[in-house]
Amino acid sequence: MTKLLITAVLLGTCPAAALHAQAPDRSRRPALDPVPELTLPPLEERMLDNGLRVLIMEKHDLPLVQLNLIIDAGSVRDQEGRLGVASLTADMLDEGAAGRDALALADTFEILGARFGVGGGTHQSVVSLRVPVARLAAALPVVSDIVLRPDFPAAELERLRKERLTGLLRQHDEPNAIAAVLAGSALFGKAHPYGRSGGGDEPSLRAVSVADLAAFHRQYWRPDNATLVIVGDITPDGVRPLLEAAFGGWERGPVAPARVAPAGQVQGRTIFLVDKPGAAQTVVRLARIGVARSTPDYYALEVMNTILGGMFTSRLMQNLRETHGYTYGASSGFDMRPAPGPWIAGAAVQTSVTGAALTEFMNELRRMHQPIPEDEVARARSYLASGFPRAFQSVAGIAARLSDMVLHDLPPQYFNEYTGRVLSVTHADVERVARAYIDPDNLSIFLVGDRRIIEPQVRALELGEIRTLEIADVLGPPPAL
Amino acid sequence: MKAALLWLSALALVAPAAAQPAPIRVEIEQFTLPNGLRVILHRDTITPTIATNIWYHVGSAQEAPGRTGFAHLFEHIMFEGSRNVPEGAIDEWFGEVGGAPNGSTAPDRTNYMQSFSASALELALFIESDRMGHLLPAMSPASVDGQRDVVKNERRQSYDNVPYGLADQVLTEAMYPAAHPYSWPVIGYMDHLTNASYQDVVDFFRRYYAPNNASLVIAGDIDVERTRALVGKWFADVPRGAAVTSPEVSPPRLEGAPRLRLEDRVQLPRIDMRWITAAAYQPDDAALITLGRILGAGKNSRLYRRLVYELQIADDVAVRQDSRQLNGEFEISATARAGRDLDELDRVIMEEVARLQREPPDARELARAVNQYEVGFLEQLERVDAKADALNEYLFYTGRPDYFNEDLARFRALTPSDISNAARRWLDAQARVTLSIVPEGRPELAVEGSRPVPNHDLELSPPQRKPTS
Numbered sequence: 028m029t030k031l032l033i034t035a036v037l038l039g040t041c042p043a044a045a046l047h048a049q050a051p052d053r054s055r056r057p058a059l060d061p062v063p064e065l066t067l068p069p070l071e072e073r074m075l076d077n078g079l080r081v082l083i084m085e086k087h088d089l090p091l092v093q094l095n096l097i098i099d100a101g102s103v104r105d106q107e108g109r110l111g112v113a114s115l116t117a118d119m120l121d122e123g124a125a126g127r128d129a130l131a132l133a134d135t136f137e138i139l140g141a142r143f144g145v146g147g148g149t150h151q152s153v154v155s156l157r158v159p160v161a162r163l164a165a166a167l168p169v170v171s172d173i174v175l176r177p178d179f180p181a182a183e184l185e186r187l188r189k190e191r192l193t194g195l196l197r198q199h200d201e202p203n204a205i206a207a208v209l210a211g212s213a214l215f216g217k218a219h220p221y222g223r224s225g226g227g228d229e230p231s232l233r234a235v236s237v238a239d240l241a242a243f244h245r246q247y248w249r250p251d252n253a254t255l256v257i258v259g260d261i262t263p264d265g266v267r268p269l270l271e272a273a274f275g276g277w278e279r280g281p282v283a284p285a286r287v288a289p290a291g292q293v294q295g296r297t298i299f300l301v302d303k304p305g306a307a308q309t310v311v312r313l314a315r316i317g318v319a320r321s322t323p324d325y326y327a328l329e330v331m332n333t334i335l336g337g338m339f340t341s342r343l344m345q346n347l348r349e350t351h352g353y354t355y356g357a358s359s360g361f362d363m364r365p366a367p368g369p370w371i372a373g374a375a376v377q378t379s380v381t382g383a384a385l386t387e388f389m390n391e392l393r394r395m396h397q398p399i400p401e402d403e404v405a406r407a408r409s410y411l412a413s414g415f416p417r418a419f420q421s422v423a424g425i426a427a428r429l430s431d432m433v434l435h436d437l438p439p440q441y442f443n444e445y446t447g448r449v450l451s452v453t454h455a456d457v458e459r460v461a462r463a464y465i466d467p468d469n470l471s472i473f474l475v476g477d478r479r480i481i482e483p484q485v486r487a488l489e490l491g492e493i494r495t496l497e498i499a500d501v502l503g504p505p506p507a508l
Numbered sequence: 509m510k511a512a513l514l515w516l517s518a519l520a521l522v523a524p525a526a527a528q529p530a531p532i533r534v535e536i537e538q539f540t541l542p543n544g545l546r547v548i549l550h551r552d553t554i555t556p557t558i559a560t561n562i563w564y565h566v567g568s569a570q571e572a573p574g575r576t577g578f579a580h581l582f583e584h585i586m587f588e589g590s591r592n593v594p595e596g597a598i599d600e601w602f603g604e605v606g607g608a609p610n611g612s613t614a615p616d617r618t619n620y621m622q623s624f625s626a627s628a629l630e631l632a633l634f635i636e637s638d639r640m641g642h643l644l645p646a647m648s649p650a651s652v653d654g655q656r657d658v659v660k661n662e663r664r665q666s667y668d669n670v671p672y673g674l675a676d677q678v679l680t681e682a683m684y685p686a687a688h689p690y691s692w693p694v695i696g697y698m699d700h701l702t703n704a705s706y707q708d709v710v711d712f713f714r715r716y717y718a719p720n721n722a723s724l725v726i727a728g729d730i731d732v733e734r735t736r737a738l739v740g741k742w743f744a745d746v747p748r749g750a751a752v753t754s755p756e757v758s759p760p761r762l763e764g765a766p767r768l769r770l771e772d773r774v775q776l777p778r779i780d781m782r783w784i785t786a787a788a789y790q791p792d793d794a795a796l797i798t799l800g801r802i803l804g805a806g807k808n809s810r811l812y813r814r815l816v817y818e819l820q821i822a823d824d825v826a827v828r829q830d831s832r833q834l835n836g837e838f839e840i841s842a843t844a845r846a847g848r849d850l851d852e853l854d855r856v857i858m859e860e861v862a863r864l865q866r867e868p869p870d871a872r873e874l875a876r877a878v879n880q881y882e883v884g885f886l887e888q889l890e891r892v893d894a895k896a897d898a899l900n901e902y903l904f905y906t907g908r909p910d911y912f913n914e915d916l917a918r919f920r921a922l923t924p925s926d927i928s929n930a931a932r933r934w935l936d937a938q939a940r941v942t943l944s945i946v947p948e949g950r951p952e953l954a955v956e957g958s959r960p961v962p963n964h965d966l967e968l969s970p971p972q973r974k975p976t977s
Contacts, residue, residue, distance in 0.1 A: 050745045053592040053638060056601065057630035063556035063729065088554055091886050130817070133807040138872065140879035159886065186820060193823045193845060196775050200671035305773065307668040307967075308661070339599040339608060349596070352657025355665045375665045406604050413606025413625040416555040421890035505775065508846035 065416040065446075070429070070439050071263045077279045078251030081270060082429055084258045086422060092163050092259030093422035094156045095430050096174065100247035101150040102225030103285050107218075109239055111227020114147030115187060116240045116248075120154075121145055122183035125172035129183060132169060141166045145173065149225055150285065150365060150434055152248075157423060160260040164269055171273035177244060179237045191232050192506045199498055199505055202303055202310040202475040206373075209299055209501045210314050210473050214369055215290045221368060222290070229506050249280035256429045259422040287366035292316050293469050296491035301501055302478035308354075309381040309476030310373070313388055315469060317370035320363035320435045326448045327456035328361055328464065333407035334457070335359050335395055335465070336372055340406070342391050347374055353384040365435070370464065378477050382484025385472070389490070392467040399461065404454050412446045532885065532912045534895060537732050543748040544720025547739050548899050548909045550727040552892050558728035559623040560632050561896035562640075563904055565723075565752065566716035568696075569615045569689035569834070576969065577659065577696010578704055580613040582712055584655035586620060587611070591642035593635055595651065601631060615690055616833045617904060623893045626729040633742040640722065641746035643713055649706045656701055663695045663967065671774045672945050674966050675841070678770055679782050681970065682941045683837070684760050690834065697969035718749025723903050727896040759835050760784055762939040769944045769951060769958035776823065777953040779850045780841040781857070781942045785934040788831035789905045794918040795930035796829040796838055801877035802869050802927065803827040803840065803860065808876065810860045811842070819856065821848045833905065838934060850944045850955045858937055865931045868924030878919050885916060 071083040102113045121143070122129040136143040141158035143166075154174055158166045198204040208224065215222030227235070255274070257266060293315045318328065329337075336343040336359025343357040359372035372392070376384040418424040432441055474481060478495060486493060499505070537549040571578045587609065589595035602609045607624030624632065667673040677693040684691035724743070726735055762784055786792040803811045804827030815822035825842040840861075842853050888894040902911035943961075944954030951960070965973040 051634075051741050053634070053642075056593075057634050059605065059627040059631060060629065062625060062627045065556055086554075089886055089889055091890070130808050130813070134872075134876065137806050137808065137876040137880055140883040142883060157883070157887070159883065186817070189820065189845070190823065193776070196846060197671075197823070200774050202669065307664040338603050340596065340603050345596070348658055348661075349654065352654055353661070355658060355662040375661075375669065377661055377664060406600065409604045410606055413604070413627075414608075415606070416625075417557050417606065417623060419555050420557065420892065421887065423887075 062413070065419060067419065067442055072439070073263060073267065075250065075271060075275055077275065077277055079274055079277065080254045082254060082256045082433070083261070083263045083266065084425055084429065085260075085262060086258055086425065087260050090160045090260050091422050092158060092160045092257065092261055093426040094170070095256040095426045096154040096170075096253060097256065097430055097433050098152045098154075098248055098253045099150070099282065099285055100152045100243070100252065101148050101285070103150055103220040103287050104243070104247060105220070105223075105225070108231060109235055110223055110231040111191065111225070112231075112235055112239050112243050113152060114225055115184075115191070115227065115235060116243045117145050117147035117152040118187055119179050119184060119240055120173045120177045120244075122187070123178035123180040125176040126178065127172070128180070132173065135169050136166065139166050143170070147225065149221070151430075153430065155426075163261070167269050167273040174248065174274070175277050179241050181237050184235075184237055184240070188232055188235070189508070191227060192229065192508055194226065195229060195232075195502065196505050196508060198502055202306060202308075202375075205301055205303070205498055205501055206310045206312050206473050206475045209301065209475075209496075210312050210369065210371065210471070213299060213471055213473070214293065214314055214316060219290050220287050221364070221366070229503060246280070247282055249282055250274060250277045251279045252282040254433045256426050256433065258425045258429065287364075289319070289366050290316055293471050296468060296470060296472070298472040298474065298485060298491055298493045299496060300478060300482060300485065300493055301473070301475040301496045301498060303475050303498065304477055304479070306378060306476045308375040309378055309474050309481055310375050311381070311384060311388065312371055312373040312473040313392070313470055314369050314371040314473065315466065315471065316367050317361040318363060318464065319365060319367045321365070322363070324460050324463075325363070326452050327460045329411055330404065330407045330449065330452045331395075331457045331460050331464070332359055332361055333411060334399065334403050335391065338407070338410050342394065343372060343374070343388070346387050346391055347376070347384060351380075351383070351387060353377055353380045353387070378480050381474065381476060381481040382488055385485065385490070386488060389467055392465055395461040395465045399454070399458055401454050404452075404457050408450055408452055412449045415445055415449075532889065532916065534889065534899075534910060534912055536899065536910050537736065538909060539736070541719065541740065541744055543744065543746055544718070545743055545746070546723035546903065547736075548723065548725045548903065549730065549732050549735050550725070550895060550899065551730055551732055552727060552895070553729045556626040556729050557623050557892055558626050558629055558632070558726065558730055559621065559893040559896040560636060561619060561621040561725045561727070561893070561900055562636060563723050563900040564618045564620075564717055565616075565721050565904065567614050567616045567618055568692065568694040570716065570754070571692070573687050573692070574700065574969070575704065575708060576692040576700045577694075578700070578708065578712060579618055580694055580696065581655060581659050581701060581704060582709060583611045583613045583618050583620075584659055585647060585652060585709060586639055586643070588651040588655065589646045590639040591645040593638050593646070595646070598635055598639075601635065602628075605631070613694055615694060619897065619900065621893060621897060623728070629726070629730060629735065630738055630742075633738050636724070637742040637746060640717060640719060640743070643717065644710060647709065652704070652706055652709050656704065659695075660698060660701055663698065663701075667693075667695060668967055672772065672778055674770065674772070675778070675780045675943055675945060677966065678768060678961055679780060679941055679943050682766055682768055682943070683762065683782060683784065688760055689757060690832070697972075698967045699969050699972050714749070716752060718752070719743060719746050720748050721752045723900055725896040725899045725909070727899070728892040757834055762941065765938050765940050765942065767942045767944070767955050767958040768961050769946065769954040770961045771948045771951065771963045772945050774945060774947055776843050776846060777848070777850050777944060777946045777950070778841060778843045779853050779857070779942065779944055779955065780839065781940050783838045783935055783940045785829060785836035785838045786930075787835050788833060792930045792933060793829065793831050793836060795922055795926045796836060796934060797831070798874065798877045798881070798919060798922055799864065799927050799931055800827045800829050800838070801880065802864070802873050805877065805880065808873075810864070811840070811857060814856055814860060815842055815853065821845055821852055821856070844953075849953055850946070854942065854955050861931060861935050861937070864928055865935065866928070868928040871924060874922060874924055874927065878922065881919050882916065885912070
């Protein structure tokens with residue numbers, strides 16, 4: 028055993044000696060060691076004959092593998108009157124496939140110790156599988172059945188339809204959900220793919236049929252409209268036959284890429300106040316249209332938002348939580364998508380201080396237009412750059428990063444360049460994007476809380492027109508069930 | 509149908525093999541400083557990341573009745589600076605190296621953790637040792653007041669302003685005798701948070717935040733020898749505190765089967781029932797965790813299948829064994845579909861519990877639950893922060909930080925009759941608390957014979973609540 032342990036044992040026999048342990052110099056914080064580099068294994072790209080693109084990253088420390096099959100078939104593909112079809116199609120795939128029912132499919136994954144999921148998002152539908160590598164060969168054929176040969180059993184659609192309608196009902200209890208639905212529809216408009224609910228509204232959910240889902244699947248779930256990401260204890264050559272067996276027979280089909288038009292920017296300032304009587308807190312959101320992920324300002328915006336509301340020492344968190352004690356947490360962020368998504372700042376604040384909290388939010392947004400101290404910029408850069416490697420510990424974390432790369436069509440060298448690009452953001456870049464993208468005069472404010480108490484507070488601030496709403500104005504009447 | 513045939517043969521090979529995966533290897537070095545601090549080091553160089561994780565062996569169970577919420581309030585104070593670390597610097601300094609320091613408080617313990625760039629090992633040890641040894645010089649009544657407000661908002665955000673958010677508190681109060689250490693919520697009552705004095709905070713630190721009442725794990729991209737030396741450098745002079753003793757508490761027995769009813773601003777009624785069960789890592793704990801999965805995890809679980817999938821009278825169901833030091837709690841909750849009455853849910857739930865008490869589950873049900881548990885193990889081993897917390901948890905509950913294989917072994921050894929024996933031993937239908945949460949004005953949806961719980965002032969401690977008008 029080592030020297031220190033021996034010392035410890037000796038000291039342990041003489042308790043008084045512990046008092047004389049030499050005190051370290053605490054007058055200065057210790058220096059940092061050189062920052063080690065994250066070296067990632069190479070990203071291999073392959074293509075199956077049917078056009079299915081495959082991205083492979085090896086990681087051999089644990090016998091696990093993660094597979095994400097990403098289809099360009101998100102809710103932006105939904106048609107008016109049939110909202111929710113993209114995500115319902117995804118949800119229905121493992122409710123019956125190749126003649127086996129939902130329980131049998133689930134049983135297979137559970138007995139293999141596999142985690143399987145399928146679901147639809149705004150821009151993509153994703154099938155995911157995480158499994159001990161020894162059982163990958165047993166799990167893949169079932170994944171293949173689910174993706175290629177779904178049965179869309181009518182009885183299961185009825186079950187999911189009721190689940191979704193019940194979900195709409197339960198949103199009436201959830202102030203965060205109410206604020207999210209309202210922000211989406213107010214910012215983008217209900218006709219825009221980002222302004223409507225990807226899960227479907229009541230009329231669509233009542234109308235959707237098995238034929239709608241099967242048609243959606245037939246049209247969009249095609250190998251040349253998909254990318255398969257696989258990460259873990261595999262090799263490209265070793266896994267290829269398994270993938271060929273599972274997906275080689277999948278027929279290609281022509282699919283045009285989804286296009287989403289940018290929405291018009293918020294003009295002026297409007298406050299939307301949703302009454303939730305008796306609420307202990309007010310959910311506060313300040314929002315406008317942000318920016319597309321393809322923006323050349325990406326790195327500068329990440330650093331700028333980190334200063335405003337992207338980390339614990341951000342201005343919003345320090346002001347609203349640490350200085351004023353109005354909230355448990357405040358933050359802000361750009362939801363960058365292929366078309367400009369929302370930028371949202373927010374918090375849940377104590378009802379009695381809603382007006383004061385809103386004032387501090389506005390103060391912090393305005394302060395972003397004043398000179399930003401260099402050390403704040405340096406701290407934010409460092410936070411983003413140093414935290415980046417953490418996501419690469421797990422197969423799921425790496426696969427999530429690669430999936431992001433697929434969605435936004437990022438170059439393969441993206442990961443290796445990330446740290447350098449973040450660290451090269453300048454002070455001037457940050458001040459420029461703060462002025463360009465943070466606009467306290469043109470934004471919408473959403474409040475969900477006890478109107479009787481908060482409306483007078485908010486009115487006194489004279490921030491703009493106040494529109495008062497009931498929950499049903501936002502969500503519609505509770506569905507009859 | 510080549511693929512399907514391939515699949516069948518592969519499954520035949522795989523299912524039995526699932527019973528014996530390779531042993532898990534988590535290499536550790538452990539030692540104890542003369543001041544009593546237990547230290548565990550684990551090297552993992554997958555990414556240039558280090559996680560530190562300290563467990564202080566104090567939680568809400570050590571609070572005095574009338575001083576609830578204190579352990580958690582104190583957790584917040586630990587981020588407000590210490591003698592050589594200015595206020596705000598913990599978050600700032602860790603932030604610069606990619607870390608987001610955090611803590612959590614439970615009935616049995618409080619932990620502090622962060623993962624950060626491997627460049628900052630010594631900085632992390634400096635910060636953790638400074639707040640372990642030198643917190644009081646930096647603490648002020650103002651810093652306590654500031655966090656008091658934050659914690660009150662945490663209570664509002666996580667409990668008071670959440671649908672069904674008060675279930676845990678109401679059940680907790682009903683399950684234990686008034687002075688039992690588990691009889692109050694970890695977050696505490698608003699009046700107690702208001703009344704917590706500066707002197708209380710000082711006393712709490714002196715009593716519980718000593719190296720001999722803590723354990724430190726450092727996991728990640730470290731050089732073990734150097735780390736050992738640095739731990740000695742920064743922690744050796746932190747003085748040992750008085751020995752901390754926990755009062756002996758005899759396991760409570762639930763008398764009768766109290767039924768409670770709370771009206772809340774919710775659309776759908778929810779039933780929530782709890783039993784007092786085996787303590788963490790004690791006999792039957794693994795069987796109860798597995799029983800929870802057999803009842804509630806996945807489409808094929810007994811309760812999901814019957815309530816949600818077949819009968820479609822519930823929107824969700826959740827089942828779990830919450831393992832703690834003095835005793836466990838077994839919980840079953842389910843949210844009814846619109847128009848359903850909680851008596852119907854209660855009847856089906858108790859039918860399924862009774863069936864598992866009568867007949868053991870089949871081998872495949874057990875294998876599904878155990879195999880799912882195992883994949884969770886592997887996932888935990890991917891992340892240094894998860895491993896660090898697991899090492900501290902094992903040390904605290906079993907005395908052995910490297911308990912991974914023993915932990916898995918207790919699940920692999922389970923037989924179907926272990927499950928039904930545990931169900932019989934612990935899930936007595938006549939010794940449980942049942943809470944019905946129903947929409948305001950709809951008391952008839954509650955389980956029959958439920959006693960109303962006043963639905964006002966629940967943020968206050970029981971003596972402060974006004975009687976129902």
